[in-house]
Amino acid sequence: MRIAIAAALAATLSVVGAPAQAQVEIGVINSLSGNFAAFGERYRTGLQVALDEINANGGIKGQQLTLSIQDDRSEAKSALAAAESFASKGVPLVIGSYASSITGPLAQFLTRQKVPLIVLGSADDSITKPGSPWVFRAKHNSTIVAKAYFDYFDHLKNTKKDVPLETVAMLYGNGAWPTSLAKEGKRLASERGYKVVGDQAYDQGVTDFRPILNRFRGANADVLYIVSYAEDGVAITRQMREVGLNAKVIAIDTSAALPSFVQQVGESADYVATAVSWSQDVKYPGAQELYERLKAKAGGEPSFYEAEGYLALMVAADALRRADPKSRESVREALAATNITTPVTTVSFKSADGFQGQNPIRSLILQIQDGKHVTVFPEDLAAKPPQHPTPEWSSR
Amino acid sequence: MTKHLIGLGLLLAAGIAYPAIFPNNLTIAISVLLFAGWATSWDLLGGWNGQVSLGHASFVGLGAYFVAIGQSQFGLAPWWTMAMAAAFAAILGYFWGWLTFSLRGPYFSLSTIAVAEILRLVAINEDWLTGGATGVFIATLPEPFGIDLFSRTAQFYMALAFAAVVIATVIVISRARFGFQLRAVREDEDSAMAAGIDPTATKLKAFMLSAALTSIGGGIYGIVLAFIEPHVMFALLLSVQIALTAIIGGRGTIWGPAAGALVLVGAGEMFRTTFAEANMLIYGILILVVVLFVPRGIVGELARRHIRRLYAKRAQS
Amino acid sequence: MAGIDIFLQNVANGVLMGGVYALIGIGLTLVFGVMRTINFAHGDFVVLGMYSAVLFNALLGWDPYLSLLLAMPIGFLTGVIVERFILSRVIDAPPESALLATLGISLIIGNAILLTFGGEPRSVQVSYASSTFSIAGVNVSMVLLLAGIATVIMIAALYALLNRTEIGRAIRGTAENRLGAELVGIDTRRIHSIVFGLGVMLAVMAGVTLIPLLFATPTNTGAVFTLKAFVVTVLGGLGNVGAAIAGGILLGVVEVLGASYFMSEYREAYGLIAFLLILLFRPEGLFGRTVKRV
Structure with a gap:
């Protein structure tokens, strides 16, 4: 305090x-x-x-x-x-x-x-x-971050060919940032050959994600692409474990990047990936x-x-x-x-692809490993390799 | 009535001079005027007619969205879209009232929250209608007579005109038959009915007028922001702020809501620039203090003291 | 899983979420029933309970359920003090004054928490946060079940208080007819203090019980709870605190089924539509006896 x-x-x-x-x-x-x-x-x-x-x-x-x-x-x-x-x-x-x-x-x-x-x-x-x-x-911005996530998914797919990543389920808040990140994600998914098998939005303040997570469980998604608000990622992760929603890759934007996320979710936070603009071990x-x-x-x-x-x-x-x-x-x-x-x-500020005054910053993907945020992608900036695939909840 | 009209004239004169005297404090003045207009519109229904709505942000959002979408998608000038918004708001108010006016007291208030929240979700989720959660920009505006509507001075005069028209409407209504009907229904619906007044029709008219006026202010607000998102424009918090402004100023009085806007927006701005992150806490304390010590609202309390003094004088002579 | 299993799972989740909503709503049902004020600070008192659990957990390492022991009496006292020094002064003013006062209280609570704890979302991590067990193929969340049990205990205790004790009779009398209660010698001011104290205590208890399950932020979480509490109150009806359970379960089931089988982004709207329908067509609520067209 x-x-x-x-x-x-x-x-x-x-x-x-x-x-x-x-x-x-x-x-x-x-x-x-x-x-x-x-x-x-x-x-x-x-x-x-x-x-x-x-x-x-x-x-x-x-x-x-x-x-x-x-x-x-x-x-x-x-x-x-x-x-x-x-x-x-x-x-x-x-x-x-x-x-x-x-x-x-x-x-x-x-x-x-x-x-x-x-x-x-x-x-x-x-x-x-x-x-x-x-x-x-x-x-x-949304374009850069969404691209970082999908580059990461592609990277995982290419390094471990025996773990197929073909389907994505998306869960996102209905705010401006989650919505635009989801929109861009959907565009990239179809561009890169992922099938979107779940696409659900929720209003800020929702506390019970079980209906959506149960829907996703039926869809058998390889990748979970979640854009939460700062406060509700904790509840999403806890309930994901509770309903037994397994995926090979779990990405949670915004809340999973906060230091308090690990504290509040405990070991269930491990393997979760999140995009940031900077990290201590980059x-x-x-x-x-x-x-x-x-x-x-x-x-x-x-x-x-x-x-x-x-x-x-x-x-x-x-x-x-x-x-x-x-x-x-x-x-x-x-x-x-x-x-x-x-x-x-x-x-350095560039004008390209319809953007103006935008720095083409490289987004980093962090993964939570043993309760710590670790930079795992892009490869040349990473501190450690990603742990992949995410094991099923029942074996953790 | 003439007294009030003279007051309005003085306000207008002061308003017209304001941008020349304070050219660097226009944004805050626009906020005061918009809230004065909204709270006065709200008061037609909430104060004069006694139906406390906690959903008026819907009409603000409606007006802002008509202007923004009309301009960015169809190239329609804001005066047309504001007129359309007002008409649409009146229709929405009609159906809204038709649905909920069987409820009284706090139940009516609660129902307005529910309707407004449903409208907020529609505005957020229906991309085809509103552009969705990521918002809409107003990039260009027409220039009537060479006036740049993006300039704060032009926006100030729009907000001033809006507030003045709303207050003038209330001044006229307060003396008209309709004004007496509004108050009769507020005091007791059953006796009003016995006196030949149709309470539901009266409430519907009040709601429609209140909604239409609010949406015009919403259109101006859209122009001021030039970028709007549905979460903000349809927020419950905004509905509550509008009602709060009118009640703090004095419900069912001509100048109360405007006084409320001056005090609340002014104090909010002062606290914001002096108290950093504690400012909302102090704002909350201010509200409590007003409620405890000025329960009838600022103007309501002044009017009561004035009347008391009149009676006291009469009793002496 | 077959369709019917999923349906049963969803209904079970809806019922359990209903317990959570009932827990959030019950304090408001009591206060609204007796004092007829729209208490906009109710959700903030729930959040206050959550932060008290966070505080006891951080300072003393207590499990949230243990911190109920301290949080409950503090909640009751807070309620009594707020009623004595603020609400009792506006009870005879126009009804909007009380509403306004609770708005002010709501702002003060939220921002005091912001200044003390910072804006970061908080929660308490317990080992059983994601535990489930299975009954007849339906998975039941441990924390949801605990919250449900807490709801039942609280409502039973409240029911006993209202129906079996002298003070309960006085509360019910005040709710039905304040003037009449005064005439038969009930000190309704004292009753109001007690009722508001109980209301805040119930809100704080709800917050403490729910923190392992949910999360709290200083200023945005409160309004969400307040709204839910109102929906529960209206759905259930006023005459009977037990109806809060019915209202909560109805809300939970409607929301969960709506989000499971229709558009999840409209989840909140399903509850609100049910709320409007009940308000318009069965204004006494599902199980209430008093008519709401006051």
Whole structure:
């Protein structure tokens, strides 16, 4: 349990503190209260770690970098009010927010105001497709993540030819992210010759997945492709074991990537795969060291969300060093010309396949092995090979 | 009535000047005006007629979706789609009321939650109708007389016009025969019936008008956001916020819902920028404080004190 | 499995989920029946129970069922305090005041939890979380069965309290006619405090019992439970707390069969449609006696 009041006070002070001379101030719109607060907390940790690093290395051309963090209460209208105040205050760029229902309106507004936006958490394709010249996303999107999952399935199929992977069952929440990831998954499944034998959506707040899981059991799927909300993956996994739904590959997006997932599901979490944008054991220089810093700041086990927060601010700082912070057009041009390597990923913004301002980041597949998240794919970045196939529940 | 109309005139005058004075605080003002309009529309049914709806987000979502889909799929200008949304909302309100007006008190309120939640699921799941869970963008809008409807100033004036029209409607109704019918039904349906008023017809009219007005504000909200998702637009939370705004301000009063919007949206924004993640907690405390110490709502309480003072004066003289 | 086996399995799951819903709904049935207020904070009290189990589990390593011993009295006291200092002051104000007050309480509980525990979803891992046993070819979930047993015990205890004790008679009297109860010398204010205390206690118990099965988040889980609780209350009817079981089971079976044989994405809608139908055509609920057209 954290000493929340103190943290709140500290955050308040950092917001209120007026920028002194020789500072570059960036606007951050983050979900600190409301439904997405779990993610907002993690993003803030990552941003702070990046901020410390940037200022320890001389800030922006000798000037101190500061963050003006505003809460969006997990709703679009507050985010827009915050964006308006940032736009009028003359910040060189804005970083924000988590949900697509917030980030979408934000991107529209800031584009019209000609303020560069670096996407903090939203991964929906729609933010950068068609996108705008003012919106940049260093993290992944639905297309990239879905492709990572199916590349992984293909990889497993090709390395263990005696374990056929032919059928997929999909279970996903009806939110924007799960739906778009499922849509893209269905497209890839048919493109790569998988048969979709189950396709079921559910409303956020559902607690009983047995009817759907029992349906899937009858369908005998080789691969389970599940896109859950942060909170319900735990119940899905427990009930999967309970009804005895076996599959050779089990992938659960969003919730299985959270450190708390393993804690709450226990050994049933093993073998579950999940896609992330970063992990501690990925073979990138500095990843382990970044993990230590994130962990120290968070006071608990960090996830890829902290890394994404860190990434967003590193991208911003790099662009600001190459630009005139007084001119948003110059910042935008610097962002568009970004070409950096961070412990999270390499970043350069591309316009291809209908996307604009999207970093073609490589998604990683983690598998939970003996209660630990382990990077298992792509092969050149993996720490260990995947454990495959997933044994039946009855023999575990 | 003239007094209220003068008040509305003053509000409009202040509103027209606002963007010039506070050019950088338009978004929050738009929120206040939209909530003022929605809460006042809600109050026609909830306050004047006593039928507490907890499903008005359906009409907000309806208006926003008519505008967004009309523009992105059919190239229809928002004024046409808003008119269509209002007509459709009235029809929806008719059937909704026809279905649920046999219920009274809290049972009616609960039934509105159920209907609104079912509509939310339809909006999320029926891709062919709404574009589904991934949402809809409004990428382009027509430019009537060269006005950029994406500019916050233009949107502010739209929201101002919306709020003013709704309040004007309520001012007129409060003095009209229909207004007395609304109140008679609220106080006692059986006596109203005895006085020759058809309670169900009255409630249906109130619901239809309330729904139509709400959906117009929803259309404006869609333009302000320029990207809408069904979860947010049809959310129970939004329905509750609309009802909350009207009740906190003072149900069944002309200016109460607008005052509620000013206080709640204003306080919410102030708390958001000063208290970080504790802001919703403090917002909850504010609601409790108002309920405990101003149970009739802000304007309701002021009106009661005013009347008391009048009586006291009369008693003295 | 043959079609009929699957059907039986689904019905069994529906009935067991019904027990869960009844557990969530019973406290609300009691409070709504006596005080006639729409308590929007009910689900948040359930969530509060869940977090108390999480807390006792983290600090003391207690099994959730053990932490009931502490959570129940705390829940009762919380309810009494909330009623005394907040709800009792608005009981004679327009009915929406109480609704508003519970909304405020709901926001306060959810956000206080957010500030204390953070936004991360929580659950308690128990060894029996996924255990099942089989009766006549039908698999029964251990945690669901435990929740079902808890529901039956709670409802039986409540039934006995309402029908066999002096205070139960006073509660029923207050529910039927508050003024009449006052006239025969019942202190209805005290009764309201007790009833709300019991309601919160039942909500907290539900939360504690369900945490091995479900999960909790500070702000979004509460509203889901509140809605479910209302559906259960209306389906079952008000006259009889035992009806909460019937309402819960009806809801569970309708949802599970709907999700099993029709579109699963409309799962919540099936329950709500049943809710509307009952409300419109049998307003006294399946087993209730009081007529709801107040």
